Amino acid sequence: MQLSGRVIEEQKNYLIVDTPEGTVRSTIKGILKKNKTRVFTGDLVDLEIINRDPLEGVISAIHERSSLLKRPAVANLSQVFFIFTVKSPPLDLESLDRFLFSARVYGLEAIIVFNKIDLLNCDDSKELEKIREIYRKIGYRTVCTSAVTNTGIEELISLCKDKISAFSGLSGAGKSTLLSKIILDKSFRIGEVSGSNGRGTHTTTHVSLHPLKEGGYVADTPGISFVNVPTVPEEEVTGYFPELECRIGQCRYNNCIHGGEPGCIVDQLIAENEIAGFRRDHYLKIYNEMKAIRKRYK
Ligand SMILES: Nc1nc2c(ncn2[C@@H]2O[C@H](COP(=O)(O)OP(=O)(O)OP(=O)(O)O)[C@@H](O)[C@H]2O)c(=O)[nH]1
Ligand SMILES: [Zn+2]
Missing domain, CATH: 2.40.50.140 (Nucleic acid-binding proteins)
Structure with a gap:
């Protein structure tokens, strides 16, 4: 058979x-x-x-595979949830932007999860809404969750349906806690590939996929790391920042890297609040890293 x-x-x-x-x-x-x-x-x-x-x-x-992530090895991953917090630990947008960049290079759909919203006061919540709007505008889905009040858990589960999903994020953001709410099975191995350096204390452990009763699978290891960004030619970095990609060719100089050159459309859009300045800063940082890597290997 x-x-x-x-x-x-x-x-x-x-x-x-x-x-x-x-x-x-x-x-x-x-x-x-x-x-x-x-x-x-x-x-x-x-x-x-x-x-x-x-x-x-x-x-x-x-x-045929649609994708293959190397470390840890997992094929056909369709999406990754990036678990971040506004408080405890404090919001780290640079890490988020690096994760989003990596996911785009790997061809993975990224969903941003702001966890621990039970810890936010009114001002924090307003601040979070502004941040969500920035990411929404450039095409990212955002979800607010709390493992304490169960806010957003149903939404997470429905987003996992029929997909192969993984959870990633900085240490302490609540990856294991959220995973245990989605995977109710007691055999779930919480935290096995997790470690303070983000690469895992048990790096030899393989990923397991847990079938969901709603359909789809969730990688049961929360340690899939996006901290180390993949190497791409520096001129391609803009292609992985949606708000920069759609402006290619609109600056005065064709080779504008959006680093303060005259006639830069990105500068203008930042001044008009159309593009978030911090996203440009994070882009430039990755651009310069890629340039330095290329020079080293030349
Ligand atoms: N207040 C609050 N605490 C939470 C929430 N989610 C998780 N926590 C707590 O945050 C701490 C860290 O949660 P973990 O699930 O271990 O975080 P992790 O991302 O897996 O962390 P690492 O294993 O270090 O990568 C634990 O003490 C959780 O109980 C939440 O929604 N609200
Ligand atoms: Zn420019």
């Missing part, structure tokens, strides 16, 4: 595949091994069932 399913976990000698018939403990067909074909968590695969009870199978084909 043939089945298709999603690889949800890599074990030492087996891959666990979620199929309509249940989870199947699987090995990889010899010919695929011979071709050195790698199978990753998140891959959609075809299986030949070789045993019914317990269900066991052999992976015979891998469907």
Whole structure:
């Protein structure tokens, strides 16, 4: 019998595949091994069932991937929730912009979550609304949540439906707490790939995908890190900032990097409050980093 399913976990000698018939403990067909074909968590695969009870199978084909994240390895991730807070820890927009940049380079949809809104007073909430408006305007979805009052949890769950999602964010923002509200299963391994340096204390641990009863999967490891931005040619950095990308070619000088040159449309739009000045600053920082990296390898 043939089945298709999603690889949800890599074990030492087996891959666990979620199929309509249940989870199947699987090995990889010899010919695929011979071709050195790698199978990753998140891959959609075809299986030949070789045993019914317990269900066991052999992976015979891998469907084309839409994305592959390297560390930790996970295929076909469709979206990532970036968990941030306004208070405790304080809002860190530079990190958020670096995460958003990385997600765009990797081709992942990013959703911004402002957690711990139970801690905000009236002024904080007004400030948060202004920030949300800035990101909304450039096309990002934002969600406000509280694991204390359960605000926004239903919205998070509905956004996960039929998608493969991961949670990322700075330490202490509440990733594990929010994940445990979405994945109610007790076998959920909270915090395993988490660490103060953002790279994880158990970096060898593989990602597992947890099937949601609503449909879709959530990576159960909250440590997927976007802190280290991927390297791209510096002139392409604008392409990953939506509000800059749509202004390409509008400055006086064609090679304007929006770093204070005369006749820069970005300067004008910042003065008119159309573009957030801090986003330009974060863009310039990444631009200069990319330039420095290129020079080093020249
Ligand atoms: N007030 C409040 N506290 C929260 C909320 N969500 C999480 N916390 C608390 O914030 C602290 C950090 O939460 P975690 O879920 O461990 O955060 P994390 O992002 O997984 O942190 P790392 O494991 O360090 O990456 C815990 O003490 C949580 O109880 C919230 O919505 N409101
Ligand atoms: Zn410019």
